[in-house]
Amino acid sequence: MSPPVELLIGLRYVRAKRRNHFIGFISIVSMLGIAIGVMALIVVLSVMNGFEKELRERILGMASHATISGERGLLADWQRIAEQATGDARVVAAAPYISGEAMLRVRGQTSGTLLRGVLPEREAQVSKLPEYMRDGGLEALQPGGFGVLLGAELARSLGVAKGDSVDLMVPQASVTPAGVLPRFRRFEVVGVFEVGMYEFDRGLGVIHLDDAQALLRMSDQVSGVRLMLEDLFQAPRVVRDVAEGLGGRYRISDWTREHANFFRAIRTEKTVMFIILSLIVGVAAFNIVSTLVMVVQDKQPDIAILRTIGATPRMIMLIFLVQGLLIGVIGTLLGLSAGLALALNIDVVVPFIEALTGQQFLAPDVYYISDLPSEVERGDLIRVGGMAFLLALFSGLYPAWRAARTLPAEALRHE
Template sequence: MTLPVELLIGLRYVRAKRRNHFIGFISIVSMLGIAIGVMALIVVLSVMNGFEEELRSRILGMASHATIAGEAGRLDNWQQVADGAREHPRVEAAAPYVSGEAMLRAGSRTSGTLIRGVLPEAEGDVSRITQYLRDARLADLQPGEYGLMLGAELARSMGLLPGDSVDLMVPQASVSPAGLMPRFRRFTVTGVFEVGMYEFDRGLVLLHMDDAQALLRMRGQVSGVRLKLHDLFEAPRVVREVAQGLPGVYRISDWTREHANFFRAIRTEKIVMFIILSLIVGVAAFNIVSTLVMVVQDKQPDIAILRTIGATPRSIMLVFLVQGTLIGVIGTLLGVGGGLALALNIDVVVPFIEAATGQQFLAPDVYYISDLPSKVEGDDVLKIGGLAFTLALVSGLYPAWRASRTMPAEALRHE
């Protein structure tokens, strides 16, 4: 198979040693600049993808994919709602819950918190709480024994350990001979959990659902039903379909609404970082303009000879487009290869750099995520590679056009 003559000449110009070594140096710098820019983009976006997935996993480890609650905050027929939800083919599990606000008091220490009453036998189906428990089991929450589990940060601030007693007060009054008194009950700490998210570790307490109902005077009622779906990204549609198939009026919610601002902020940061780091690729790609302009000036006699033996302006233009495109392709391939190698081995590279410099990037006593996560997305790699290639191609258009406008007589006048 015979290659086009424009491609053969363009490849020969790329391989040939130039009289002006500075042109070769600029070509290498342009190629390396594209490679570094592409590599930086892949690594940064992969790390941001890893952080997003890690945070989503921790949030949804305690929060539900979707919830169906009573219109007034109380649900009477929760068994019917749970059974109806399980019939939907996209629902994996359903479990009731009771929620409310309360205050913990241990000695002279007090702290506000959210309480969540759960059924131990069903809660593990809709959350990952069992993975976060420290030397405890959900089955330790027995009805009528008034035990509770609290987050590690809350336990630390209150000075509580498993086996300690703590008073739990709710913002509801009880009538007594002394007048209105806040309702409270003494509970025993049966376990501690650590999710790695301050929202849960500092402000959540788990009770058995029966004990929460008794404390909040919700006998036979729950706050709602939590759902776990096969595909969490279908939550808005699925929970709406489930609620529409149930008799009555309900309030529905899903994780995309409850944490919309958080994940929107991450998405915005990814877009901004992509734009900023794309400028590195842009600067390197437009160095190709200066490279090819100098190459065109250096090859004036060659262009004139090609024109005199019958080469068309289009052929001359393609010759120099091949050069610019090849620089962009090589730089892009080097960047993609280096970026993938670094992103896929970030868990090895970062500890090595930390050991070499004596500095820890994510100190465990400051950050909940002490390891740098990374997740390579194929779409991101394709977008980055396509952007670099496009910029390299566009950068070569003007110099190639200038070369095609070269007049043989003018080019050979001083030769």
């Protein structure tokens, strides 16, 4: 089956040498403009995906995918809840925790902190805290040992390191013969961790669950149970199903609620960047319009001859649409290929540019993430490619419509 006549003539016009070389130059510029715009979109969206993934992993490395806590913030039968939760195939692990606020004091230096009581052997299953340990280890937390793990920024602000002692006070009072006194206990710093998130590095202290129960006088109760899930994006549904299977009244939460504003801001920023960088492709699409208008003007005699031998306005329109689409398709494919190659090798390209210019883009003493992460998503490739193709298609409609309205007698009058 032979190709349509419109396609053959349109391809012939693309390959043919033009009397006006400026038209060919504008065609190349339009093609390169689309390629550069598509490449920029792919690279920027991939880098933003990489940052989002990196931050999500760091946040969820310390926070939980989902939590189940008591209606009043206390949970007595955490063992039963953890056992039933892990019975769900979608739940990987469960661990109890105690959460509270405390004040640390060292040689006149004080700092508030969020206090978290954990069971080391279970905590390692629901968080990445062992991977973030810079000094010491999670196993250093022993029941009755009153050891504490501090975030790197918190330890630095207090001027303490592993082996030092800190006074830990909680906002609960003890009644003594001397009056009502704040409850405090001396803890030994048994480790320092660094997550790379200021929220945790500056404001979190981790102690053993038994020590937290003794300090806060919670007997055998805990604040709740943390869950690690097979698919973190199913957290709202899974934690709701688990809580319904437990019976009774429980308070549930998940990472999409606790950090909703943060990830929503990243998504909004990504959308805005897509719109802004799409303007580059839009400018290139306008170049296609000017190119095809000049081509139509250059091919007036050819259009007239085609009309006189029976070509319909629809055929003429399709002939010139082919040229616009070809410029757009080639530019889009070049941009997708270059953008994909650059996004997949960003860890090689960026260090090369830094070495060439002598400048470091993300200094490790300023930013926690010193490397540009990149994550290519298939949806971004389809969305960017589809947008560029549609712009090229719409850009060719007006010039093709003008070509279809050409009158043979008017076009051949001066020939």
